[in-house]
Amino acid sequence: MKWLNFLHLYQPANQQKDILESVVKESYLPIFRKINQVEKLSLTMNITGSLLELFERDGYTELLELIRTVVKEGKVELTGSCKFHAFLPLIPKKEIKRQILQNNQTLERVLGFPYKPKGFFPPEMGYHPKMATLLEDFGFEWIIMDEVAQFVNNEFPRPNKLYVIKDTNLKVFFRNRRVSNLIMSAVARDTQTLKQSLKDDFVFPYLVTGMDGETFGHHRIGFENFLFEVLDDPDFQTTSMRNFLSESATQSLEEEVVDPRPSTWASSISDIEKGIQFLSWKDPGNPIHAEQREFLDFTLDLVYNYPEKAKNYDEVRHKMDMALASDHFWWASAKPWWSLEMIEDGAFRFLDVIQSLGNVSEEVLYKGYKYYMSIVSQASAWQREGIVRQMAVEQNEILRIPFKDRTFGKGGAEEGVYWAFIDLMKEQEKEAAEKGDYEKATLWRDAIYKLDNKYDIYDTINVIDLLRLEVGNGRVEEVIERYKKEYGKLRGGQPEQRGS
Numbered sequence: 001m002k003w004l005n006f007l008h009l010y011q012p013a014n015q016q017k018d019i020l021e022s023v024v025k026e027s028y029l030p031i032f033r034k035i036n037q038v039e040k041l042s043l044t045m046n047i048t049g050s051l052l053e054l055f056e057r058d059g060y061t062e063l064l065e066l067i068r069t070v071v072k073e074g075k076v077e078l079t080g081s082c083k084f085h086a087f088l089p090l091i092p093k094k095e096i097k098r099q100i101l102q103n104n105q106t107l108e109r110v111l112g113f114p115y116k117p118k119g120f121f122p123p124e125m126g127y128h129p130k131m132a133t134l135l136e137d138f139g140f141e142w143i144i145m146d147e148v149a150q151f152v153n154n155e156f157p158r159p160n161k162l163y164v165i166k167d168t169n170l171k172v173f174f175r176n177r178r179v180s181n182l183i184m185s186a187v188a189r190d191t192q193t194l195k196q197s198l199k200d201d202f203v204f205p206y207l208v209t210g211m212d213g214e215t216f217g218h219h220r221i222g223f224e225n226f227l228f229e230v231l232d233d234p235d236f237q238t239t240s241m242r243n244f245l246s247e248s249a250t251q252s253l254e255e256e257v258v259d260p261r262p263s264t265w266a267s268s269i270s271d272i273e274k275g276i277q278f279l280s281w282k283d284p285g286n287p288i289h290a291e292q293r294e295f296l297d298f299t300l301d302l303v304y305n306y307p308e309k310a311k312n313y314d315e316v317r318h319k320m321d322m323a324l325a326s327d328h329f330w331w332a333s334a335k336p337w338w339s340l341e342m343i344e345d346g347a348f349r350f351l352d353v354i355q356s357l358g359n360v361s362e363e364v365l366y367k368g369y370k371y372y373m374s375i376v377s378q379a380s381a382w383q384r385e386g387i388v389r390q391m392a393v394e395q396n397e398i399l400r401i402p403f404k405d406r407t408f409g410k411g412g413a414e415e416g417v418y419w420a421f422i423d424l425m426k427e428q429e430k431e432a433a434e435k436g437d438y439e440k441a442t443l444w445r446d447a448i449y450k451l452d453n454k455y456d457i458y459d460t461i462n463v464i465d466l467l468r469l470e471v472g473n474g475r476v477e478e479v480i481e482r483y484k485k486e487y488g489k490l491r492g493g494q495p496e497q498r499g500s
Contacts, residue, residue, distance in 0.1 A: 049106030402454035416483035
């Protein structure tokens, strides 16, 4: 199995120097030093043009030289993307083209040699069918998106074929979200645990994962060492998309034409069915999102009508390009992501564009200022009045149902599922205690308590998933099947009426 482990590196174009320094030292530098040291390696990455310019701004010469070296040597394949991390499904085609072109130009300038990316990473893996022919016109050969975009007949696409988007020659790599989330959440913290969780995936020709590069070392301190272990382990045949597509074995794979649905790597199947797959950037029930969208359209229209011969046209356009970043929409979603600071910054960027226009009327200035004040004041009120917290709570209630409610309350065979997991956890607790691994024994003791009291909804990774990783799916399914048969024979009715 070839592992196509894609990493996305991004920071806002105006990122504070101290924050960037932390990310560089904890994550970026260790990762690229390691890649430079490994003799045989190939990875696919996206580094936004705006981030490369931040490295230049703050003088990270060693990091830039490492990036140039590993790209030139073919160890790292860089994708195309949007220079300022715009959310493509919700901006005009004209702006999509501009962002992609600027990103390509920045890559070549910073690298210092001709470089034309063959793959494309849409920010947030945000996909809309309008993008396919546009990307093909740019010369891109493949795109990466989440597997939820191709959830058909209750199945995700299997990595035993090459997928091609309908009416194009554009290939698509579908990200496996289970494995990606397993790694990002640090449930698998060593290669042995990871291999155990991947045993059902090794039968396929390839596996695609995708995650933020900052996961390793910055979001999770010390976790970069896990990435290095994976890169050093011969059982994980890590390779880039470019190299994978060039291999003869890959070219013999059957091709299947697909028509992916609009989606992101954060979309749920339910979101897509309801038509709200872009919820974090355009929530129909979020008035702040609505005003942000109106403000964007209002500002962009002014820029389109601003004469290109104006002395400060390039400055105005640059400010507009930066203002299209997806961050301030995402931080205004409140489900659960929220930052008053980022919301204000995004609104100010639109206002700053308008204020930079020459000979703009008082009426236009007033309307821009009114948009700005409305967005900031409403966001402040939401935070002050507890609306943000309530929205986050409601979202969690929708997404999380205690495991006990999903099984125990249904009786019969389904109740057997609950008790199968409880007994397996008791076995793990006893085994750990006998080995003197009291920390792990405590983990399983607490897991049983959480399930019994329905506290498992507060875990980032459910204790059920932890158990499957620890003992393997095969053992879990075997015990579940035995318990289901046993409990399926019991009489229905109230608990006290059942046999023993």
